[in-house]
Amino acid sequence: MHPSAALGRINPSPTLAITSRVLELKRAGVDVIGLGAGEPDFDTPDFVKEAAIQAIRDGKTKYTNVDGTIELKEAIAAKFARDNGLTYETSQITVNVGGKHTLFNAIVATVDAGDEVIVPAPYWVSYPDVVQFAGGTPVFVEAGPDQGYKLRPEQLEAAITPKTKWLILNSPSNPTGAAYSVAELKALGEVLERHPHVWIFADDMYEHIVYDGFEFATIAQVCPSLYERTLTVNGCSKAYAMTGWRIGYAGGAAWLIKAMAKLQSQSTSNPCSIAQAAAAAALNGPQDFLKGRAAAFQGRRDLVVSMLNQINGMTCPRPEGAFYVYPEFSGLIGKTTPTGKTIATDEDFVGYLLDDAKVAAVQGAAFGLSPAMRISYATSDDLLRQACERIQTACAALR
Numbered sequence: 036m037h038p039s040a041a042l043g044r045i046n047p048s049p050t051l052a053i054t055s056r057v058l059e060l061k062r063a064g065v066d067v068i069g070l071g072a073g074e075p076d077f078d079t080p081d082f083v084k085e086a087a088i089q090a091i092r093d094g095k096t097k098y099t100n101v102d103g104t105i106e107l108k109e110a111i112a113a114k115f116a117r118d119n120g121l122t123y124e125t126s127q128i129t130v131n132v133g134g135k136h137t138l139f140n141a142i143v144a145t146v147d148a149g150d151e152v153i154v155p156a157p158y159w160v161s162y163p164d165v166v167q168f169a170g171g172t173p174v175f176v177e178a179g180p181d182q183g184y185k186l187r188p189e190q191l192e193a194a195i196t197p198k199t200k201w202l203i204l205n206s207p208s209n210p211t212g213a214a215y216s217v218a219e220l221k222a223l224g225e226v227l228e229r230h231p232h233v234w235i236f237a238d239d240m241y242e243h244i245v246y247d248g249f250e251f252a253t254i255a256q257v258c259p260s261l262y263e264r265t266l267t268v269n270g271c272s273k274a275y276a277m278t279g280w281r282i283g284y285a286g287g288a289a290w291l292i293k294a295m296a297k298l299q300s301q302s303t304s305n306p307c308s309i310a311q312a313a314a315a316a317a318l319n320g321p322q323d324f325l326k327g328r329a330a331a332f333q334g335r336r337d338l339v340v341s342m343l344n345q346i347n348g349m350t351c352p353r354p355e356g357a358f359y360v361y362p363e364f365s366g367l368i369g370k371t372t373p374t375g376k377t378i379a380t381d382e383d384f385v386g387y388l389l390d391d392a393k394v395a396a397v398q399g400a401a402f403g404l405s406p407a408m409r410i411s412y413a414t415s416d417d418l419l420r421q422a423c424e425r426i427q428t429a430c431a432a433l434r
């Protein structure tokens with residue numbers, strides 16, 4: 036018995052690997068600051084927890100409709116109308132076991148061997164692997180710091196072929212925090228209008244975490260002509276600090292939603308019934324606290340961006356959203372550590388930070404654009420300041 040060929044086409048998630056490494060070090064008593072994990076440090080709101088407890092008391096502990104209860108689908112439809120000006124019937128809505136599962140279902144339900152999926156780089160680590168698992172080919176388009184880590188219309192035009200099935204558009208982005216403005220989305224939309232065979236996977240997971248008054252928009256809203264072939268993807272993980280509850284969802288064409296449900300009916304079945312009740316409460320409940328949380332993240336972003344930009348050889352763009360920064364450090368490549376090791380790659384650099392500065396970040400290579408690293412600043416100001424000081428000291432020691 037051997038692992039399957041499909042399994043051989045994917046890698047374990049590098050970001051989850053860093054998180055377990057940090058836990059291991061902490062258990063061994065090492066004073067390590069983990070900036071690798073992609074989850075808010077805030078707690079799930081109390082009103083959401085209460086709704087889950089009530090759901091248990093009410094006996095909502097059985098199988099539900101495969102791709103979500105009608106109550107949750109209605110809450111999601113109301114959310115899409117309220118936040119995004121998008122109208123979806125409940126037959127156009129799917130609920131899955133986290134946003135990652137939404138991605139998996141959409142890609143595995145539609146991608147055949149040889150199909151291409153355009154993935155702007157740097158990208159969230161799961162996009163290429165899920166495409167490869169399905170037998171498709173990720174087509175990477177590099178969008179570096181010189182272009183604000185955002186795909187340009189002419190790059191999109193050049194990447195589209197007759198085999199293109201999907202464009203993956205993630206805004207605000209994991210790992211860079213870059214977010215597309217209305218005008219930028221419209222410009223990409225004009226290209227997509229010329230290529231009606233290309234579908235759009237709009238990953239809006241970080242919608243509510245935007246800064247400096249940035250106005251979040253999603254492509255189906257900005258380009259109504261693309262509505263029919265856009266899957267608008269979102270979830271409770273990041274906005275409501277519900278990463279452990281595992282609820283992701285999407286709105287899109289009814290046939291696609293049905294195809295995803297068919298796959299889900301033979302894999303996970305319904306997402307946890309209690310988590311679904313909690314998600315409905317989150318979406319139907321007060322939303323005002325989201326702004327306060329985003330404001331806290333903005334202060335942390337400013338702290339981290341300014342401290343990292345004090346480092347010679349490192350440039351840290353100021354992102355529009357999410358809770359990540361993606362500094363590039365070509366100026367540090369080729370330098371030598373105090374123990375005589377050469378920093379040849381960003382993997383070497385984050386290895387040096389972990390060993391020497393006891394700070395865990397994720398190498399840019401994991402996200403398809405080097406030399407850089409992703410830092411998650413979803414942790415306290417105090418820890419962030421300490422971490423950045425440690426990084427500054429470690430960088431100053433390079434020769």
Ligand SMILES: Cc1ncc(COP(=O)(O)O)c(C=O)c1O
Nearest residue numbers: 073133134135159209240270272
């Ligand atoms: C861009 C993006 N999309 C989707 C997800 C999936 O989130 P989850 O599966 O935890 O709901 C994540 C999580 O890291 C993400 O960063």
